[in-house]
Amino acid sequence: MSPAIPLLLAIGLGLIAWLAARSKAWTFKRAAPPGTRAPLHSLPNYHGWYVALWAVVPAIAFAAVWAAISPNLIVTQALSNPAAASLPAFGVERDAIIAEAYATASGSAAAAFNPAANALVEPFASAIRQFGTIGLAVTLLLGFAGGAYAFLKLRPDFTARTRVERAVMLGLLLASLVAILTTFGIVASLLFETIRFFGFVSPAEFLLGTHWGPDPMAAPGPNLGENYGAIPLFWGTIFIGAIIAMIVAIPLGLMSAIYLTQYASANVRKWMKPLLEILAGVPTVVYGYFAALTVAPLVRDAAQGIGIASASSESAMAAGLVMGIMIIPFVSSMADDSIAAVPQAMRDGSLAMGATTSETIKKVLIPAALPGIVAGVMLAVSRAIGETMIVVMAAGATARLTANPFETMTTVTFQIVAMLTGEGSFDHPATLSAFALGFVLFCVTLALNFIALRVVKRFREAYE
Amino acid sequence: MSNVSSARLKARYAAERRFRMLGLAAVVFSALVLAFLLVTMTANAVGGFKRAELRFPVDLAASGMTVDPASLSADNAIAQLEAAGLPDIVAMAATKALGAEAAAEVDPQAWRELAKRIAADPQLLRGTVEAELPASDDLASALRGDGASESLKTIAAKLQSEGKLAQAWDPGFLSRADATGPQAVGIWGALKGSMLTMLITLALAFPVGVLAAVYLEEYAPKNRWTEVIEVSINNLAAVPSIIFGLLGLAVFLWIFPNYRSAPLIGGMTLALMTMPVIVISGRNAIKAVPPSIRDAALAVGASRVQTVFHHVLPLALPGILTGTIIGMARALGETAPLLMIGMRAFVATPPEGFTSPASVLPVQIFLWSDEIDRGFVERTSAAIIVLLAFLLVMNGLAIYLRNRFEKRW
Numbered sequence: 001m002s003p004a005i006p007l008l009l010a011i012g013l014g015l016i017a018w019l020a021a022r023s024k025a026w027t028f029k030r031a032a033p034p035g036t037r038a039p040l041h042s043l044p045n046y047h048g049w050y051v052a053l054w055a056v057v058p059a060i061a062f063a064a065v066w067a068a069i070s071p072n073l074i075v076t077q078a079l080s081n082p083a084a085a086s087l088p089a090f091g092v093e094r095d096a097i098i099a100e101a102y103a104t105a106s107g108s109a110a111a112a113f114n115p116a117a118n119a120l121v122e123p124f125a126s127a128i129r130q131f132g133t134i135g136l137a138v139t140l141l142l143g144f145a146g147g148a149y150a151f152l153k154l155r156p157d158f159t160a161r162t163r164v165e166r167a168v169m170l171g172l173l174l175a176s177l178v179a180i181l182t183t184f185g186i187v188a189s190l191l192f193e194t195i196r197f198f199g200f201v202s203p204a205e206f207l208l209g210t211h212w213g214p215d216p217m218a219a220p221g222p223n224l225g226e227n228y229g230a231i232p233l234f235w236g237t238i239f240i241g242a243i244i245a246m247i248v249a250i251p252l253g254l255m256s257a258i259y260l261t262q263y264a265s266a267n268v269r270k271w272m273k274p275l276l277e278i279l280a281g282v283p284t285v286v287y288g289y290f291a292a293l294t295v296a297p298l299v300r301d302a303a304q305g306i307g308i309a310s311a312s313s314e315s316a317m318a319a320g321l322v323m324g325i326m327i328i329p330f331v332s333s334m335a336d337d338s339i340a341a342v343p344q345a346m347r348d349g350s351l352a353m354g355a356t357t358s359e360t361i362k363k364v365l366i367p368a369a370l371p372g373i374v375a376g377v378m379l380a381v382s383r384a385i386g387e388t389m390i391v392v393m394a395a396g397a398t399a400r401l402t403a404n405p406f407e408t409m410t411t412v413t414f415q416i417v418a419m420l421t422g423e424g425s426f427d428h429p430a431t432l433s434a435f436a437l438g439f440v441l442f443c444v445t446l447a448l449n450f451i452a453l454r455v456v457k458r459f460r461e462a463y464e
Numbered sequence: 465m466s467n468v469s470s471a472r473l474k475a476r477y478a479a480e481r482r483f484r485m486l487g488l489a490a491v492v493f494s495a496l497v498l499a500f501l502l503v504t505m506t507a508n509a510v511g512g513f514k515r516a517e518l519r520f521p522v523d524l525a526a527s528g529m530t531v532d533p534a535s536l537s538a539d540n541a542i543a544q545l546e547a548a549g550l551p552d553i554v555a556m557a558a559t560k561a562l563g564a565e566a567a568a569e570v571d572p573q574a575w576r577e578l579a580k581r582i583a584a585d586p587q588l589l590r591g592t593v594e595a596e597l598p599a600s601d602d603l604a605s606a607l608r609g610d611g612a613s614e615s616l617k618t619i620a621a622k623l624q625s626e627g628k629l630a631q632a633w634d635p636g637f638l639s640r641a642d643a644t645g646p647q648a649v650g651i652w653g654a655l656k657g658s659m660l661t662m663l664i665t666l667a668l669a670f671p672v673g674v675l676a677a678v679y680l681e682e683y684a685p686k687n688r689w690t691e692v693i694e695v696s697i698n699n700l701a702a703v704p705s706i707i708f709g710l711l712g713l714a715v716f717l718w719i720f721p722n723y724r725s726a727p728l729i730g731g732m733t734l735a736l737m738t739m740p741v742i743v744i745s746g747r748n749a750i751k752a753v754p755p756s757i758r759d760a761a762l763a764v765g766a767s768r769v770q771t772v773f774h775h776v777l778p779l780a781l782p783g784i785l786t787g788t789i790i791g792m793a794r795a796l797g798e799t800a801p802l803l804m805i806g807m808r809a810f811v812a813t814p815p816e817g818f819t820s821p822a823s824v825l826p827v828q829i830f831l832w833s834d835e836i837d838r839g840f841v842e843r844t845s846a847a848i849i850v851l852l853a854f855l856l857v858m859n860g861l862a863i864y865l866r867n868r869f870e871k872r873w
Contacts, residue, residue, distance in 0.1 A: 068719050165769040175675035176693045182736045183696040189714035252490045259487025283797025285826040289833050358483035386704020388800035438710045449702040
């Protein structure tokens with residue numbers, strides 16, 4: 001049964017409830033003696049909404065929970081069938097057979113190829129029918145019960161509006177709690193898997209080791225920690241995201257902002273600013289492709305041209321350069337904002353003393369705007385070290401502690417992708433290490449953002 | 465003026481000019497890089513919208529195929545034609561017109577295109593059809609002049625000079641799904657997956673984002689709780705996208721293990737990422753509505769909820785929509801979180817619904833970018849152009865909305 005069916009049913013019920021309650025409220029109004037004010041506390045619409053909410057909300061809540069738990073119930077029910085007795089006890093094969101039978105029975109696959117799965121299709125189909133019917137029946141029942149309960153409460157002096165508005169407020173509050181839930185979900189899932197990872201590898205070895213070479217196929221042994229030293233990954237991330245990319249992005253972004261705000265005519269600014277913003281809107285996978293296809297060979301040829309024999313076709317340089325270009329609009333818009341916040345009087349004062357425009361910019365505007373610029377750079381760094389696709393496509397896979405930008409280098413985000421897109425099982429330290437890396441990345445980016453906000457708050461000059 | 469001071473003035477003016485040039489150079493450089501990126505992609509993409517086609521006549525009337533033209537309107541027309549021996553007839557016609565060696569390079573599934581044409585117009589069975597069928601990947605690369613054997617290259621050159629082999633526009637690129645060879649791939653499967661994913665994202669992120677913005681801007685008391693909400697929304701906007709992928713993998717796939725690589729899970733993951741963007745832009749838009757509007761509504765007896773939903777929100781809507789479109793554009797181009805939740809599988813049919821396995825455009829680009837075949841390079845660039853066109857349309861819409869509805873109070 002498609003999850004959309006209970007949803008549509010619940011909405012249909014709600015519509016009926018709304019119409020019924022509204023017309024009942026109208027009858028209260030008409031029943032009032034002519035000439036007197038209508039005795040209703042709330043408009044008929046609000047009575048409608050009140051009953052509709054009671055009909056829809058419990059039904060949809062149940063349908064959502066049911067959609068989440070029924071697959072497990074179906075599997076349990078189907079496996080209690082005698083046909084399931086011949087299944088392999090545990091492991092990948094069993095899961096594959098179950099998944100195949102499930103998919104065939106629910107109609108998302110045309111036919112099961114595995115004979116063992118074929119035998120299970122019928123039990124699965126009957127379980128799916130059974131639980132689907134139960135789900136549908138309970139959804140309808142809840143909808144009717146809720147609607148009827150609310151409908152019976154309707155009176156002319158019933159405070160429907162107050163109650164509906166209370167429900168709306170609750171909805172608003174719940175919506176804003178989603179942010180907390182998400183943050184909590186991120187922290188909890190990362191932390192949980194990270195702790196499991198630290199059950200295999202000690203945090204000290206992970207954070208301080210200098211050799212990274214996890215083997216997703218190796219059996220967990222005593223010397224496991226030797227292969228999980230993440231320092232080369234951290235170095236690669238910093239080298240590409242915080243050094244090379246920033247060497248490109250800071251001067252270009254800052255000078256672009258200065259030129260566009262201080263020198264360019266209004267017409268040029270009108271065209272160039274959106275043009276720069278396009279750079280930020282290009283998907284990172286496109287940058288990654290651009291880096292791998294065009295920039296990386298150019299970088300390699302240039303490096304070999306100046307006599308660096310070890311230059312590779314996947315290099316930290318190519319990834320960093322392209323990442324820097326992606327970050328330019330980010331830096332320039334932050335710099336733009338903070339330069340614009342410096343009062344015109346300071347600029348005029350400097351110019352009146354006889355300073356040239358560039359002297360004014362270098363000696364007055366930039367020092368005054370520095371906190372904002374620093375904060376912008378920090379945000380840009382946090383963006384760059386979290387960037388994934390460019391490094392996945394252009395930086396290479398070899399974890400290496402080197403300062404030579406023309407060699408391949410790998411980063412935290414690359415390793416997360418590499419560890420989680422393989423076929424490794426979820427209990428293996430190689431897979432779990434991705435979550436530990438993600439946790440470190442999360443903490444570092446949050447810290448950078450936090451510091452950036454603090455810098456702006458603490459050091460930004462307040463001009464009257 | 466003394467010599468010393470005039471020299472110094474000259475130096476200062478020179479420094480001024482240099483600084484200004486430096487600024488101009490930075491802007492021009494950024495623009496040039498953007499232009500370079502677009503030009504390389506477009507130049508490659510032109511080839512991506514084409515494919516190598518073999519042209520030869522197929523005499524269907526003389527082939528002795530026993531198919532009743534009237535029955536071809538049924539759904540199984542292609543199966544009927546296959547049973548009647550159309551694949552062999554095409555192969556024989558190819559051998560006759562092109563020679564045995566070249567005929568082997570007609571794509572084995574190519575007859576289906578002819579079968580579709582016949583099903584659409586059964587009258588074709590009465591005469592000779594000029595077939596334009598895709599060549600094999602090998603012949604296609606021989607025609608381009610890279611990565612094929614010398615004998616194939618000579619065949620390609622000969623056929624090309626006879627006008628039997630040519631690069632032709634391939635409208636099917638926009639209507640097919642992923643495949644193993646560059647000649648047979650198309651973008652529709654990924655595009656449809658992207659659209660379904662975006663629908664889920666919008667359906668989840670927009671209401672939640674707007675309601676949260678309303679709460680924080682209009683009702684939230686200033687206490688520790690609302691501060692926590694506010695801080696976590698701002699933090700979420702700064703969390704790297706791949707972390708959302710880890711969340712989707714650990715939580716959503718744990719709850720719904722059967723919907724791996726389905727647009728439903730992808731959309732949910734991207735919705736969490738898009739929601740903070742919508743909240744932040746929504747708050748700014750609501751803040752921009754002047755208090756006099758609220759005061760007027762309250763003064764004529766509206767409740768606070770009525771004030772917000774009947775007056776403030778409609779006025780703030782253009783601003784919220786602009787922010788939403790920008791957030792959606794970002795989600796459309798996002799790849800990393802979707803790789804995490806398994807949307808990197810090879811999916812050869814367009815997804816049928818929100819729960820069937822799907823690919824999305826950026827992931828398709830990523831998967832094709834791993835292929836070394838020159839044909840795939842062109843196809844990848846073409847897919848990138850399609851993606852960029854979509855983004856351009858979305859951003860254009862956002863700018864239009866902003867200009868159309870921008871109000872100065």
